[in-house]
Amino acid sequence: MSNILCIGAGYVGGPTMAMIAKNCPEHKITVVDINEDRIARWNSDDLPIFEPGLLEVVQEARDRNLFFQTDVASPTTDADIIFVSVNTPTKMFGEGAGKAADLQYWEKTAREILANCRKPNVIVVEKSTLPVRTAEAMARILESGNSSTQFFVVSNPEFLAEGTAIEDLSNPDRVLIGGEQNEQGRKAAETVAALYAHWVPQERLLLTSVWSSELSKLVANAMLAQRISSINSISALCERTEADIAEVSKAIGMDTRIGSKFLEASIGFGGSCFRKDILHLSYLCEYYGLPEVADYWASVVGINEWQTDRFFQNILHEQFNTLAGKTISLLGFAFKQDTGDTRDSPAIPLCEKLLAEHAKVKVHDPKALENARLDLKDLEGDVSFVEDVYEAVEGAHALALVTQWQEYRELDFERIFQVMAKPAFIFDGRNHLDHEKLFEIGFNVFPLGKVPLKHV
Numbered sequence: 001m002s003n004i005l006c007i008g009a010g011y012v013g014g015p016t017m018a019m020i021a022k023n024c025p026e027h028k029i030t031v032v033d034i035n036e037d038r039i040a041r042w043n044s045d046d047l048p049i050f051e052p053g054l055l056e057v058v059q060e061a062r063d064r065n066l067f068f069q070t071d072v073a074s075p076t077t078d079a080d081i082i083f084v085s086v087n088t089p090t091k092m093f094g095e096g097a098g099k100a101a102d103l104q105y106w107e108k109t110a111r112e113i114l115a116n117c118r119k120p121n122v123i124v125v126e127k128s129t130l131p132v133r134t135a136e137a138m139a140r141i142l143e144s145g146n147s148s149t150q151f152f153v154v155s156n157p158e159f160l161a162e163g164t165a166i167e168d169l170s171n172p173d174r175v176l177i178g179g180e181q182n183e184q185g186r187k188a189a190e191t192v193a194a195l196y197a198h199w200v201p202q203e204r205l206l207l208t209s210v211w212s213s214e215l216s217k218l219v220a221n222a223m224l225a226q227r228i229s230s231i232n233s234i235s236a237l238c239e240r241t242e243a244d245i246a247e248v249s250k251a252i253g254m255d256t257r258i259g260s261k262f263l264e265a266s267i268g269f270g271g272s273c274f275r276k277d278i279l280h281l282s283y284l285c286e287y288y289g290l291p292e293v294a295d296y297w298a299s300v301v302g303i304n305e306w307q308t309d310r311f312f313q314n315i316l317h318e319q320f321n322t323l324a325g326k327t328i329s330l331l332g333f334a335f336k337q338d339t340g341d342t343r344d345s346p347a348i349p350l351c352e353k354l355l356a357e358h359a360k361v362k363v364h365d366p367k368a369l370e371n372a373r374l375d376l377k378d379l380e381g382d383v384s385f386v387e388d389v390y391e392a393v394e395g396a397h398a399l400a401l402v403t404q405w406q407e408y409r410e411l412d413f414e415r416i417f418q419v420m421a422k423p424a425f426i427f428d429g430r431n432h433l434d435h436e437k438l439f440e441i442g443f444n445v446f447p448l449g450k451v452p453l454k455h456v
């Protein structure tokens with residue numbers, strides 16, 4: 001039996017520890033966070049994050065071998081394994097501003113661990129996505145004091161995607177564990193692997209060096225995002241040439257060498273990871289004297305921003321180049337379906353641009369309105385947040401679909417058409433709706449990467 005501690009009860013730390021606790025009942029798992037409100041919600045049935053299936057997993061293990069609290073010092077004292085999943089945002093000041101990772105929370109956590117650890121051997125697991133060689137910095141801090149503890153730093157990046165976290169954790173493609181390439185380092189990596197072996201088949205437990213593990217996480221996110229930017233760039237070409245992006249995606253995705261996933265054209269990718277991790281990767285390449293490689297990856301982010309802007313420009317252009325006083329209703333604000341998370345959602349720049357044109361913006365989202373309010377609180381202009389979708393579309397000149405919530409496919413669009421201003425427009429930023437049917441109802445329909453269906 002081990003005492004496991006996790007520092008940071010966010011989108012990564014919370015679900016991952018709940019899953020380990022559920023599957024490893026012999027270990028005691030304590031999850032700590034400086035945010036009191038978050039911890040209170042982890043201890044209630046109103047969890048701080050919306051994630052299908054999460055509540056059931058938490059309920060099974062909570063107060064049995066899974067505990068949430070704010071005090072970090074006492075559980076550190078007798079911890080055998082410490083997962084660190086504090087956030088590592090993009091640095092917004094000084095050297096590397098806008099690109100490098102801000103490691104201040106990470107370093108603070110390392111020092112806290114050093115100050116409080118008492119066990120003779122402690123494994124510190126990097127769960128947060130970090131720039132390559134952060135584990136080394138962590139190890140140096142941990143070795144800097146007079147502590148009698150011997151620390152082993154292991155990298156174990158998390159690959160779960162939001163909205164499917166429980167599914168991804170239950171049945172991961174692989175679990176990556178990077179350890180130092182010596183006997184003790186390998187033993188530490190195997191100890192972490194043994195936790196996952198409770199439910200993950202042995203052949204999916206991948207043991208590598210620390211550096212390979214850290215870099216693989218950044219590269220996995222960069223490659224996924226690169227596929228989206230590639231297909232989004234082609235969606236623009238489709239709109240000029242009358243090719244259909246859905247047909248192109250299907251045709252190329254059937255090539256087993258390419259594969260069909262992550263080829264859906266969109267208003268742009270969002271989420272806390274893709275942009276941040278590509279910028280870290282690009283910064284890393286710059287730092288190591290590889291400007292061509294840095295530019296290559298930075299362009300993935302460039303295309304993404306361009307795609308969101310293109311979506312906005314299309315609305316402006318089709319609204320006869322004036323949005324002042326017109327109502328634009330957003331269907332969805334979360335960066336993807338099945339989550340309330342809005343970090344880096346393309347809805348944010350879209351709203352900024354619409355409000356700058358003096359449009360009236362009405363936002364609907366089934367789970368993300370609380371976050372949307374915070375994201376837009378400093379913007380000037382007429383923006384409202386509406387819980388009832390039919391109320392949100394009333395009087396709208398155009399609808400902009402941002403998030404592919406299933407419920408948007410099931411809306412009564414005849415009813416919606418009746419209450420909208422005419423001519424009524426739909427801009428589908430996810431190719432999520434039945435465009436032919438909308439056109440028959442009377443809408444002017446603007447998909448991505450397809451010929452628009454226009455009455456006017």
Ligand code: UDX
Pocket residue numbers: 007008009010011012013032033034035038085086087088105106108109127128129130272273
């Ligand atoms: C994750 C990963 O850990 C991060 O590396 C990745 O790149 C982004 O996604 P996530 O779980 O989504 O982070 O972040 P967040 O939901 O912000 O959770 C981090 C938590 O750590 C927050 O609840 C924050 O309060 C907590 N924290 C932060 C601490 O407890 N102590 C600190 O010193 C800093």
Ligand code: UDX
Pocket residue numbers: 158159160161162163221224228261262263264265266267268269270271272273274335336337
């Ligand atoms: C991603 C990675 O998938 C995950 O492995 C990593 O741990 C964290 O970052 P996440 O950001 O939660 O996960 O969601 P993901 O499903 O990858 O979607 C990211 C963004 O890409 C979303 O905005 C999504 O809508 C968009 N996307 C995805 C597309 O635009 N087109 C696609 O074909 C797929």
